[in-house]
Amino acid sequence: MIRDLTDSEARRALPAKWGMADPDVIPAWVAEMDYALAPPISEALLDAVRAGRTGYPAFDGGGPLGEAYAAFADRQFGHQVDPDQVLPVVDVTAGVRVALDVLSSPGPMVMPVPAYHPQLRIAEITGRQRADLVLDPDAQHAGLDLDRLDRLFADGARTLLLTQPHNPWGRAFTRAELEGVRDVVVRHRARVISDEIHAPLVLPGAEQVPYLSIEGTADHAVALVAASKAFNIAGLKCAQIVTADPATRDRLLDIPYARNDSWSSLGVTASVAAYTHGDNWLAALITRLDQQRTLLAQLLAEHLPEARMRPLEATYLAWIDLRAYGYDDPAAALLDKGRVWVNPGHDYHPGLPGHIRLNIATSPARLTEIVTRMARTLPA
Structure with a gap:
């Protein structure tokens, strides 16, 4: 295929x-x-273009896109997602910026390094300092240093930008590792933004554990997901912010349209096709x-x-x-x-x-x- x-x-x-x-x-x-x-994506896009579906997308959450992602998350990860808690955004990096602007308290943002390079300056763009959680290049295991994370939060950091699976380490963090992250974050009443754009691309021998599937994360975390990397549709511009807490969702829905750059109608079409027919x-x-x-x-x-x-x-x-x-x-x-x-x-x-x-x-x-x-x- x-x-x-x-x-x-x-x-x-x-x-x-x-x-x-x-x-x-x-x-x-x-x-x-x-x-x-x-x-299935090519066919859905051709049908959409023939129908002239090139106007603005619907400016709301849930809907066919939320339903398609929720079903996909259930099948692929065993993760139960409320379709109404799935909100569209133009791409994952823009979604990270929106989440930082709207949800995070002032204070440094923790960035595990190495990191996806377009996001290295996202703290600066949102008026924050970046606090690096550095991977030792000679370490045998590419794990998160939870003691260092604890110290960074104790020194004033308020948000962890967690990329998992990780780019460029290639790690799929285990449930135990993510529970350790949760415990540190909860202890400091901090926040997690979990970039899970590569979630469908976990290879044999590892498992994708959505951060929001961990008990005790709903009130302090959002996830950013997309079909773009797994299905090669990044240019169509449609990612999703996933929440698990109605108050968090409502804060994101209440922002001005200008803060959440508009996603694409064809991106919605391609994403729904990928999530529904791409298994x-x-x-x-x-x-x-x-x-x-x-x-x-x-x-x-x-x-x-x-x-x-x-x-x-x-x-x-x-x-x-x-x-x-x-x-x-x-x-x-x-x-x-x-x-x-x-x-x-x-x-x-x-x-x-x-x-x-x-x-x-x-x-x-x-x-x-x-x-x-x-x-x-x-x-x-």
Whole structure:
């Protein structure tokens, strides 16, 4: 069910990932997949365009989008969501900003680092300081330091921006880890904004635990979800804020329209189709990504044995430590000499040398060529 796009198809379909790359460059950077759209989404979009459904969306929560997401969350995660507690927003990062503006008290925002780089400045944008909860790049386990989190809240931080599954660590946090987060947050009467955009992309061997499914989180947390990463529809602009507390939902509904940038009618159409009819395609995608994960590990062992890859439990974004090869910025060398475009680690962890983020959501042949080019570029 997963059809690889040809190079020419990818350049037409993905104007950022492929269109911004020179013809001789293999792009493995931005979080988009080199796969054709799931047929139920394509069909729903074609029907919507034929019907002229290109006007403003309905400006309310719940409705068909809320019902579709609630059913999807039940099937995929065993999480019971009230459809009326699902509110549309233009994208996840904008939703994080809205939640911070409307729900969070003044005070620093805790950001686990490395972090999704567009969100590194979101505290600043909302008039807050950022308090970094840093992952030791040499630690064996990419876990959250709850003692450090406790100290940051004790020193005045008021909100934790939790990305789970994590980008770029590739972690799917366990229920016990999330219960530990909850206990620290409750102790300090703080708040959690849980970015769960990659939730459908947990790979075999791990489990997605929605933060709001943890007992005792409803009154201090919201989640940001979307079909965009799992179904490759980011350009259609439709994410969702999920609440579990009517008072929280009502505060978000009461904000002026100008604070919640308008989402897209076609984004709603595509999201409803993905959530309602996309399960089989998603299952095939997970199988493909699991195969790509295994292939990447084999390729690195063969061609770049000094590379250290974080265990990839979720997402299609591998976090790779290449410090052993002597480059502070291996991404620059790989683009310049190897003609492979990956993300530099310092975009996610300012000041961290020698790391890259590599997108594996492509064909096995392209992934093999990517690692082969990497090995030719980096010294033995």
